[in-house]
Amino acid sequence: MLKMSQITKVYRTELVETHALQGLDLHVEEGEFVAITGPSGSGKTTFLNIAGLLESPTSGAYLLDGEDVSRLNDRARSRIRNEKVGFIFQSFNLIPDLNLADNVDVPLRYRGWSAARRRDIVGKMLDRVGLGARHNYLPSQLSGGQQQRVAIARALAGQPRFLLADEPTGNLDSEMAEAVMGLLETINEQGTTIVMVTHDPDLAHRAHRNIHILDGQASDVPDLAPGNVMQFSESLRV
Amino acid sequence: MFNYYLRLALSSIRRTPVLSALMVLALGLGIGAFMTTFTVYHLMSGDPIPHRSDMLYAVQLDNWDPNRPPTESARDVRAQLTWQDGNNLVLADTPATRQVHMYGTGAVVVPEGNDPPFDESVRATWHSFFPMFDVPFLYGGPWGQAEDEARAGVAVIGRELNDKLFNGENSVGRDLQLDDQHYRVVGVIDDWQPMPRFYHSDWGRAFEDTEQVFIPMNRAIDLQMGQRGNTNCWKMPDEDLPLFEGFLKSECVFTQFWAELETPQQVAAYKDYLDNYVRGQKAIGRFERPLATFISDVMEWMDVMRVVRDDNRVLLRLSFLFLLVCVLNTVGLLMAKFMGKGGEVALRRAMGASRRQVFQQNLIEVGLIGVLGGLAGAGLAWLGLRAVENMYRGYQHLVHLDAVMLLTAIATATVFAVLAGMYPVWRVSRLAPAGLLKTQ
Numbered sequence: 278m279l280k281m282s283q284i285t286k287v288y289r290t291e292l293v294e295t296h297a298l299q300g301l302d303l304h305v306e307e308g309e310f311v312a313i314t315g316p317s318g319s320g321k322t323t324f325l326n327i328a329g330l331l332e333s334p335t336s337g338a339y340l341l342d343g344e345d346v347s348r349l350n351d352r353a354r355s356r357i358r359n360e361k362v363g364f365i366f367q368s369f370n371l372i373p374d375l376n377l378a379d380n381v382d383v384p385l386r387y388r389g390w391s392a393a394r395r396r397d398i399v400g401k402m403l404d405r406v407g408l409g410a411r412h413n414y415l416p417s418q419l420s421g422g423q424q425q426r427v428a429i430a431r432a433l434a435g436q437p438r439f440l441l442a443d444e445p446t447g448n449l450d451s452e453m454a455e456a457v458m459g460l461l462e463t464i465n466e467q468g469t470t471i472v473m474v475t476h477d478p479d480l481a482h483r484a485h486r487n488i489h490i491l492d493g494q495a496s497d498v499p500d501l502a503p504g505n506v507m508q509f510s511e512s513l514r515v
Numbered sequence: 516m517f518n519y520y521l522r523l524a525l526s527s528i529r530r531t532p533v534l535s536a537l538m539v540l541a542l543g544l545g546i547g548a549f550m551t552t553f554t555v556y557h558l559m560s561g562d563p564i565p566h567r568s569d570m571l572y573a574v575q576l577d578n579w580d581p582n583r584p585p586t587e588s589a590r591d592v593r594a595q596l597t598w599q600d601g602n603n604l605v606l607a608d609t610p611a612t613r614q615v616h617m618y619g620t621g622a623v624v625v626p627e628g629n630d631p632p633f634d635e636s637v638r639a640t641w642h643s644f645f646p647m648f649d650v651p652f653l654y655g656g657p658w659g660q661a662e663d664e665a666r667a668g669v670a671v672i673g674r675e676l677n678d679k680l681f682n683g684e685n686s687v688g689r690d691l692q693l694d695d696q697h698y699r700v701v702g703v704i705d706d707w708q709p710m711p712r713f714y715h716s717d718w719g720r721a722f723e724d725t726e727q728v729f730i731p732m733n734r735a736i737d738l739q740m741g742q743r744g745n746t747n748c749w750k751m752p753d754e755d756l757p758l759f760e761g762f763l764k765s766e767c768v769f770t771q772f773w774a775e776l777e778t779p780q781q782v783a784a785y786k787d788y789l790d791n792y793v794r795g796q797k798a799i800g801r802f803e804r805p806l807a808t809f810i811s812d813v814m815e816w817m818d819v820m821r822v823v824r825d826d827n828r829v830l831l832r833l834s835f836l837f838l839l840v841c842v843l844n845t846v847g848l849l850m851a852k853f854m855g856k857g858g859e860v861a862l863r864r865a866m867g868a869s870r871r872q873v874f875q876q877n878l879i880e881v882g883l884i885g886v887l888g889g890l891a892g893a894g895l896a897w898l899g900l901r902a903v904e905n906m907y908r909g910y911q912h913l914v915h916l917d918a919v920m921l922l923t924a925i926a927t928a929t930v931f932a933v934l935a936g937m938y939p940v941w942r943v944s945r946l947a948p949a950g951l952l953k954t955q
């Protein structure tokens with residue numbers, strides 16, 4: 278479903294050139310649940326941005342569903358983001374002055390669907406994350422875990438086949454993190470492909486496959502026990 | 516999508532009430548100041564009688580003190596005539612289609628019944644006044660040549676006075692008492708307010724009300740009704756004559772004189788006529804200065820009279836600059852406001868909004884601020900014009916804050932807000948969509 282080859286990304290500022298990705302090769306199959314690990318600054322977020330068409334690679338090829346998407350114009354990229362990709366962020370990123378239903382509605386607005394159809398989907402999505410009774414709540418009236426569930430409902434509203442999550446449990450305590458992880462697993466079982474960046478080795482271990490990014494290059498990590506992954510990351514950081 | 520954007524704009528404005536209020540205020544002040552000066556300027560510089568302004572000519576004759584500096588333009592000559600010159604011309608067989616000679620006076624109106632008497636301005640004029648200046652009649656019509664010659668006690672009154680004295684009924688044939696004299700009403704003028712009031716636009720009088728009473732000039736002269744308005748004399752009236760007669764036969768100017776000239780040939784012939792008239796007067800010892808006569812059509816006359824004063828022009832320019840400053844200020848405030856929008860924009864972009872959609876959404880917000888600024892501006896312009904009215908006597912007709920003005924204010928403010936917003940909105944739409952993930 279996703280195939281990147283020899284992707285590089287260079288950030289140029291006046292003072293420095295940062296090679297965030299340096300010839301990254303990576304592919305994800307339809308229906309997979311992939312966890313990305315790696316030390317801070319290794320390029321995980323950069324990878325997600327490119328995978329989600331929020332940024333363009335400096336060089337390399339990126340095929341999404343067999344289509345080369347690395348050189349599309351803004352409109353086409355926005356459309357693909359809207360139709361194929363869902364995002365979940367560490368800090369939820371709900372719009373504070375919109376109620377839950379309107380927050381979940383955001384991606385659907387750019388779909389051009391009728392109000393009835395949108396309302397129907399929003400209701401279903403909020404039900405699915407267990408917040409069906411709280412359409413008119415504002416984000417500030419929810420706990421962190423509940424907010425992240427709303428964000429997941431939003432990411433799923435447009436029925437994307439591809440879900441990108443950047444440390445979705447990073448701001449949650451372990452109990453809430455567990456609930457969110459459980460939700461992601463259910464979603465994956467129902468067919469959505471998930472790529473999740475995480476620092477939590479236990480969560481990473483629950484994914485089908487772990488990919489480790491180091492210095493802007495990816496490598497598949499063999500099936501390691503949770504403890505070993507930790508050690509592995511630690512050792513790489515030195 | 517428009518409704519959605521509008522809703523988002525409203526909630527965004529509510530989210531930053533102070534900043535939004537500042538922007539609305541900045542735009543409102545700029546628009547308000549500009550609308551105020553523009554309205555004043557527009558009314559001052561307008562053509563008060565568009566379909567006839569190029570055939571009506573104000574007449575000037577230079578009868579002044581021979582020791583004064585030489586005359587170079589119409590502005591150097593008195594705007595008014597002596598009674599004797601005006602009277603000679605109005606009685607003469609000149610090349611003009613029509614002529615009118617007149618002056619402003621006043622009288623106490625004594626209503627029938629028990630209502631208290633009150634003072635009214637009166638225009639003492641000739642019957643030609645009404646057709647020349649295209650005065651609309653509600654009832655009846657002007658008096659005629661016969662009444663002028665008979666020095667008759669007839670009057671034309673304005674609608675306002677007719678409402679007051681006769682409850683707005685057709686008062687033709689009714690009696691009107693001015694001071695201790697009785698007049699027969701022959702006509703009632705409908706609402707009529709040329710702006711500026713060109714036919715008597717002495718310094719400061721160009722925006723005064725039209726008179727509510729018109730009577731034959733000959734009658735007013737017979738009754739020795741005193742002039743109201745500027746009177747200029749360069750030498751004392753003959754003291755051997757009775758006071759009023761001495762004044763009439765003096766070199767004092769206090770009457771207005773207009774001629775209707777329809778073709779260039781007529782204009783040239785009339786000008787020759789005036790020159791010959793002055794030559795004739797020189798022969799009997801008057802008009803000691805070099806020959807100078809001027810005729811100016813309405814718009815030229817407004818210029819000669821400096822109805823639009825130079826300070827109005829300066830003010831208009833200044834207020835436009837002020838508007839620009841306000842708009843620049845709004846740009847700054849918008850930049851500040853949109854700075855806080857990075858998060859939401861990145862989010863919407865991630866959810867599939869294109870640059871264009873982000874641009875539209877924010878442009879609508881800016882437009883909404885513009886509409887609010889326009890409303891504020893119209894309100895301030897209204898206050899500003901009220902203030903102008905109170906400061907200057909005779910500006911009462913400057914303002915009617917009507918729908919047109921309100922719409923103009925809103926449209927202007929919206930256009931300027933959108934112009935001001937273009938750059939910030941463009942900037943916001945170019946924000947990197949990746950921003951969200953990176954700032955974690």
Ligand SMILES: Nc1ncnc2c1ncn2[C@@H]1O[C@H](COP(=O)(O)OP(=O)(O)OP(=O)(O)O)[C@@H](O)[C@H]1O
Nearest residue numbers: 288295296297316317318319320321322323324953
């Ligand atoms: N917009 C940018 N401009 C300049 N340099 C950048 C930019 N974005 C990322 N970088 C640099 O690229 C490198 C990779 O950053 P990235 O955010 O992908 O790391 P990460 O693996 O997600 O780290 P973390 O685990 O801390 O989130 C870093 O050195 C970072 O400083």
Ligand SMILES: [Mg+2]
Nearest residue numbers: 321322323443
């Ligand atoms: Mg990161």
